Amino acid sequence: MSSASIPSVPPLLTGVRGRFHSRDVAVFQNLARRHWPAAGPVLPRLSRSANHGLLWFAAAGAMAAFGGSARARRAALRGVASLAVASAAINTVGKGAVRRERPILDAVPVIRQLKRQPVTTSFPSGHAASAAAFATGVALESRGWGAVVAPVALSVAASRVYTGVHYPSDVLAGAVLGVGAAFALRGVIPTRGQLPAPGRPPAEAPALPDGRDLVVVVNQESGTATATASLVKDALPEAEVVECPPDRLSAELEKAAGRGRALGVCGGDGTVNQAAAVAAVHDVPLAVFPGGTLNHFAYDLGIETVADAVAALGEGSAVRVDLGRFRPGPDGPGGAHGYFLNAFSLGVYPELVRMRERWSPRIGGWPAGVLAALRVLRGERPLEAELQGRRRPLWLLFVGNGLFQRVGPAPGRRHNLADGLLDVRVVHGGRTPALRLLAAAVAGPLTRSPIHAATRRQRVRISGLKPGTPYAYDGEVAHSGSELMIDKLPEALTVYCPRPV
Structure with missing residues (x-):
């Protein structure tokens, strides 16, 4: 390699800064000369797809639409919000604080180089900051989704060195900034897991580890209730599971409340509302399996999955809760309370x-x-x-x-x-x-x-x-x-x- 291909240390970068820059350049050139197996067809495209955060917005949209739970939607929203905080910090402070030139591309094979080279300063890496912020924000709400997103975020960060648009320290600094942005946001807006559990006075309820003497009524047209009902049958083989359309829900709940030691319901908040009224009148404990588009009551109980409800049934762990009431009810002046x-x-x-x-x-x-x-x-x-x-x-x-x-x-x-x-x-x-x-x-x-x-x-x-x-x-x-x-x-x-x- 000719001496012309080795970037010189700017006069201002003397002493410790100069030595750091020289080592950073040496690491960059070493990585540029290495062969990265299977990276050629993947990393440049991945790097381009993350321009302006488009990759992460698409990922958040897919999580929210197809994640199947409120936790996935919260994770998607927190990931995007963390990315926004990181981007604001990069654009207002980061890029202007250290005006570092981009690496010279002589050592980077042409096939790995981006067709359109960035024109902003090199330090820190905005792509790495956005990737780290999104992945960290997602993981703070959902470890499972965080594990899915993390390899993609690491690949995006690595792609910036692979394509020659950033020094390794640019990427590392951007990643640190992104993680910090996600934690800073959590300090302002706590994750659901940080909030203390709502106060709930304990109550007596029978332990039903296999579902015996439990009748579960499922609203067939409520969100993911049908799929959730299948999980209930597998987890509680002795339970009686009754699936019905909305127009038969009230009648089936009344029958179920008289047949078992506990009443189960699978659906969204509207379905659970009907079951709660029946359970309160018949004085039987209620088991809630979230299966609707919105499941606010179940989530406030700490029930986000079938496994959560099954664990409570197995231990006979129950609480007493208030029931809001309005008069007249939805049937009009002569009807019962709502x-x-x-x-x-x-x-x-x-x-x-x-x-x-x-x-x-x-x-x-x-x-x-x-x-x-x-x-x-x-x-x-x-x-x-x-x-x-x-x-x-x-x-x-x-x-x-x-x-x-x-x-x-x-x-x-x-x-x-x-x-x-x-x-x-x-x-x-x-x-x-x-x-x-x-x-x-x-x-x-x-x-x-x-x-x-x-x-x-x-x-x-x-x-x-x-x-x-x-x-x-x-x-x-x-x-x-x-x-x-x-x-x-x-x-x-x-x-x-x-x-x-």
């Missing part, structure tokens, strides 16, 4: 739920929710209602069954599933619903402002409603009369729940 495990709401959310349910069979639940939100926030008007004796326009009235913690800007996990309190949040009417809802989310759970108010109550009275006003409870939509009364039944339901780790 119940909710998670939340009751008026305003834009019921319309969002209705539109999401209409579109989700065609495009999937997650994309349908995004499109429904865009459509609703653009065209809706605030409703008029009298709340606690005062009439006002409202974009949203949210009543949570228990106080919710924050995970970032939105309500997250509940502090206590049996605290006897309602978490009441109001977004006042105005011309810009999207901005007002966002401001209310950022404001926090217990604030008062011209836009948003939040308080703790044991009961809420709403009157002056236009008859037929839609409301939502646990993802289901019904229509009101002129007034509603919302309160709670403390510790009304016994539910199987894994023991805290």
Whole structure:
């Protein structure tokens, strides 16, 4: 190799910095001369696919759409958010702090070089930072998905040296910055695993390790319930599993509650809502198997998989939880009470739920929710209602069954599933619903402002409603009369729940 191919040390890089640069160049040239088996057709393409984070956005989209669990969606979102933090740090501070020139490509075989060479400075590697940030963010929420993403992230980082666009130290510094960005974000927005488990008073329930005397009712049209039911049959061979369409769900739940020592249910929040009402009336413990598009109640119990529910059944581990109640119920003034495990709401959310349910069979639940939100926030008007004796326009009235913690800007996990309190949040009417809802989310759970108010109550009275006003409870939509009364039944339901780790 000629002396012309060896980059000289710039005059400013003297002393320790100069020696470090010289060693970095030597390592780079050594790697450039080496043969990397099977890397030729893979690494250059992988390096190009990661331009502008496109590879990671595609990976996050696939995880969210096909991951099959809330944990996968959380991991995808945290990965993208961590990448965004790392990119901001690289572009605002990193590239300008050390203006290092790119490596000279004389030692790199032409077949390995990128067709379009980057024009920014070399230190640190933005690709390595994005890869490390995404992989670390994903792993902080889900070790399983982290293990899937990590080899791809390592390959992207290695590709930057392989193609000759970065020195090894550029890649190492970028990776360190990316990991740091993911942990910095976790310091601001905790992962679900960092949050303390909700308080739940223990309850007596029979241990059913093989599922004997357990009847599980499955909503055939609820999310992944049919696939989940197959897992339940394998894990609990003695359990009786009844699959039925939504119009027979209520009748099958009533029959099941009278046949076994415990009632099981497989479906989303709306399905679990119906099972909870039956279990509370018949005073039998409830086993929840998450199988819907949304499974908020199951996740707050610490049940994210069939294995979690099976473990609780095997140990007879159970807790008592509050049951939210509203009157009149969804059958009208002469009907029974309505119940909710998670939340009751008026305003834009019921319309969002209705539109999401209409579109989700065609495009999937997650994309349908995004499109429904865009459509609703653009065209809706605030409703008029009298709340606690005062009439006002409202974009949203949210009543949570228990106080919710924050995970970032939105309500997250509940502090206590049996605290006897309602978490009441109001977004006042105005011309810009999207901005007002966002401001209310950022404001926090217990604030008062011209836009948003939040308080703790044991009961809420709403009157002056236009008859037929839609409301939502646990993802289901019904229509009101002129007034509603919302309160709670403390510790009304016994539910199987894994023991805290």
